[in-house]
């Protein structure tokens with residue numbers, strides 16, 4: 001289980017997270033909803049080690065993460081799919097996937113078959129440059145690359161952003177499959193309410209850097225959620 005407890009995060013004098021506490025359980029999909037600029041990416045940066053926290057604790061399966069370098073967190077099993085995909089445009093699809101080998105021992109360095117079963121387009125495009133892929137294909141590649149690291153928790157930053165509906169469906173199917181077949185934890189930040197409601201087991205709403213709602217997905221009050229998602 002991932003546990004974020006009373007975390008504050010600052011950019012200089014500006015506070016982006018205020019006393020944020022969330023948990024993401026193994027075998028469950030946890031979704032953090034919020035509109036632009038409320039701190040969703042900052043929360044994931046705190047979890048993956050891209051930005052230091054100013055207060056609070058982050059634990060994953062008993063290991064304290066705060067202060068740990070991002071590559072060490074990857075070794076602990078934190079797989080990250082960043083906002084905007086961050087694909088290497090001049091590397092091939094295969095090479096992009098192989099960048100996920102970095103936290104693995106030499107003997108474990110292979111691309112799991114699941115990556116191609118979930119996203120068959122990646123197999124057919126292995127020799128193409130990342131930059132030649134469509135946005136949806138790049139999103140699938142970014143998820144595939146995170147899966148190469150053999151994560152115990154997959155952390156995704158707005159995977160539906162700018163993606164066409166058919167690929168959003170594929171990504172939803174993949175996330176559900178990963179929860180059900182591997183028992184990994186999945187933590188998703190989103191502003192797409194319907195995607196989140198269909199997939200999530202547990203939902204948080206973030207507003208102005210603070211958690212303003214927490215509960216089981218089936219009890220989510222959609223009109224309250226919409227209120228927090230509109231400017």
Ligand SMILES: Nc1ncnc2c1ncn2[C@@H]1O[C@H](COP(=O)(O)OP(=O)(O)OP(=O)(O)O)[C@@H](O)[C@H]1O
Pocket residue numbers: 011014016034035036037038039040041042043083
């Ligand atoms: N590197 C930075 N330096 C200064 N302020 C930042 C930085 N990154 C984010 N912020 C500010 O912190 C706040 C939270 O940003 P964050 O990116 O976490 O929000 P978000 O919910 O992920 O939004 P989006 O959906 O637009 O990515 C915003 O006010 C943003 O302007």
